Amino acid sequence: MSRRFRAPVVLPADPACSILRDAVVDVDDSGRITFCGPASGAPDLGGAFVTDLSGILLPGxxxxxxxxxxxxxxxxxxxxxxxxxxxxxxxxxxxxxxxxxxxxxxxxxxxxxxxxxxxxxxxxxxxxxxxxxxxxxxxxxxxxxxxxxxxxxxxxxxxxxxxxxxxxxxxxxxxxxxxxxxxxxxxxxxxxxxxxxxxxxxxxxxxxxxxxxxxxxxxxxxxxxxxxxxxxxxxxxxxxxxxxxxxxxxxxxxxxxxxxxxxxxxxxxxxxxxxxxxxxxxxxxxxxxxxxxxxxxxxxxxxxxxxxxxxxxxxxxxxxxxxxxxxxxxxxxxxxxxxxxxxxxxxxLGRDDIGALEAGRWADMVHVDLDDPAFAAGLDVPDEQLMANLVWAAGSRRVRDVWVAGEQVVGEGESLRVDRAKVQANVAEVSARLRG
Structure with missing residues (x-):
């Protein structure tokens, strides 16, 4: 089933580093992108499942x-x-x-x-x-x-x-x-x-x-x-x-x-x-x-x-x-x-199937939310200021959700597939042995 992700800001990572306002990314059932662009020009997907996001959607x-x-x-x-x-x-x-x-x-x-x-x-x-x-x-x-x-x-x-x-x-x-x-x-x-x-x-x-x-x-x-x-x-x-x-x-x-x-x-x-x-x-x-x-x-x-x-x-x-x-x-x-x-x-890496939100590429996507002082001015600022706030002020702090090939693997900032606390404990055990 096709899925649509809609966000107030989408960064497709095209060569011009465009900032799309009120935009969508459509993903097919194989996990590849079929459309990325303004919502006003998006194709009709019928009964596609829609995920509404609150912040910025960008490529992995x-x-x-x-x-x-x-x-x-x-x-x-x-x-x-x-x-x-x-x-x-x-x-x-x-x-x-x-x-x-x-x-x-x-x-x-x-x-x-x-x-x-x-x-x-x-x-x-x-x-x-x-x-x-x-x-x-x-x-x-x-x-x-x-x-x-x-x-x-x-x-x-x-x-x-x-x-x-x-x-x-x-x-x-x-x-x-x-x-x-x-x-x-x-x-x-x-x-x-x-x-x-x-x-x-x-x-x-x-x-x-x-x-x-x-x-x-x-x-x-x-x-x-x-x-x-x-x-x-x-x-x-x-x-x-x-x-x-x-x-x-x-x-x-x-x-x-x-x-x-x-x-x-x-x-x-x-x-x-x-x-x-x-x-x-x-x-x-x-x-x-x-x-x-x-x-x-x-x-x-x-x-x-x-x-x-x-x-x-x-x-x-x-x-x-x-x-x-x-x-x-x-x-x-x-x-x-x-x-x-x-x-x-x-x-x-010689890859043309990742790294951008474009039709034909894998839907590797990251949702950055706005609950941070870096975005206190909101999204209704000039494009240059928005990019500066993302790159210089927010960084990785507000990464909340991540998808790989259209499959969500991080939700609310945590892995949805691996117990991080357990993995950290295992690393601590191995590290102690290596120091011994």
Whole structure:
């Protein structure tokens, strides 16, 4: 049965970042949008069920880079720089993880994101099957790139072969509403030999799969690769990785040449300003990336380096840091950053079925209510002021209801499918064991 959602304000996340007044979103029984526009021009749906909302309806946010099971490690080593943090704290603790621990951590991460209006996340983490089970339980959406690494106790050839087999068995997308997408997660150029990068690129290209890879996150991480190949983007291009669907996470230390290469190849970038700032990795060149028409989305990174999964904070940080980096308060607007978190994130992932409220896309939707000082002036204000109040003042605080593929998964700010208190207790138990 078709359903109609009506709200005084709808943000479709079209390229112009339009604000529709008294508008509707129609959803068919498969969970896809059939119409989004002013109520006055909406088609007659006969006896369709109508949901009247009191505030703002917008697309589910797209988190383009996360390691969400790391809710288990939140707060560990939080005052160390990236490479020390990885080698001294994170990797030793992760070696103690059991498969069920990953599912527990992902359950909490997925619930946390949904409560913030994040319906899709691009995950790079171990135990992919456990991550899939957790996301199907919460009702969210995920693209999982199981990591491929060349470290003691890890065989990159086996890890690559396992992903190949999984995709060949289950396909790229599956689950209700295509909630699950499989891909590849080569960790970084500095943790893999060139042969591994080349073979991963070939496997992904053969299957049309997304490759997620950390690129130029910290200034000193890839000195060897830069000396031998000029830059990590050049190395990835040499092995064919930039010829397919590729998402470069962080991409902080890029040259003009690197940016032009990403633009020419259609490479996506996951911009993670919160994590980059906390680890002092640097300020990514977002203004230059956007000027070159590189496809950029926003990411939280892991909840052990950020330390939350609130993409609204990344919207604010991306805007503020760009203004500071350019010494120009007009270099980035709140509306432009909002698009990075929605439509832009989908484009960076190579997806045209999420990230906006448009006919044919999945009905991943977020209802923000008005019971907050941020909206004391109400909705009857100029469009620019309304967007400012949403992005700068309200953020995730008033996310009340969330739908994924037309199915409600959050109501009144809480998960409708998972007992959050129980999941939090389970995370506390696992975290205590890992610290022991």
């Amino acid at each position: 946010l797209v988190n383009t880079h996360a390691h969400s099971p790391m809710t288990l490690l939140r707060g560990m080593g939080g005052d160390l720089p990236l490479l020390r943090w990885l080698h001294e704290i994170i990797w030793p603790v992760e070696a103690k993880l059991q498969p069920s621990d990953v599912q527990t951590g992902m359950l909490l991460g997925s619930v946390e994101m949904l409560r913030h209006g994040v319906t899709m996340s691009a995950e790079m983490y171990f135990e992919g099957e456990q991550i899939v089970d957790a996301v199907l339980a919460t009702g969210a959406r995920v693209v999982i790139g199981p990591p491929i690494m060349d470290l003691p106790g890890m065989n990159w050839r086996t890890m690559l072969a396992d992903i190949d087999k999984w995709i060949d068995a289950d396909g790229l997308r599956f689950g209700p509403g295509d909630r699950i997408e499989l891909g590849y997660g080569p960790h970084a150029a500095y943790t893999l030999p060139v042969e591994a990068l080349r073979m991963t690129a070939e496997s992904a290209a053969e299957r049309g799969a997304l490759v997620q890879i950390h690129v130029a996150e910290a200034a000193l991480e890839d000195e060897k690769q830069r000396a031998e190949h000029g830059s990590v983007p050049k190395l990835l291009d040499e092995v064919g990785m930039l010829s397919g669907r590729t998402l470069a996470a962080h991409a902080v230390h890029l040259s003009d040449e690197d940016i032009a290469l990403f633009a020419a190849r259609g490479t996506g970038v996951a911009h993670c300003p919160g994590s980059n700032s906390k680890l002092a990795s640097g300020i990514a060149r977002l203004a230059e990336l956007r000027a070159a028409s590189v496809k950029v989305g926003l990411g939280t990174d892991g909840p052990a380096s950020n330390d939350d999964l609130d993409l609204w904070e990344e919207i604010q940080l991306s805007t503020m840091l760009t203004r500071l980096a350019t010494n120009d308060s007009t270099a980035m607007t709140g509306a432009q950053a909002f698009l990075l978190a929605t439509r832009g994130g989908a484009e960076a």
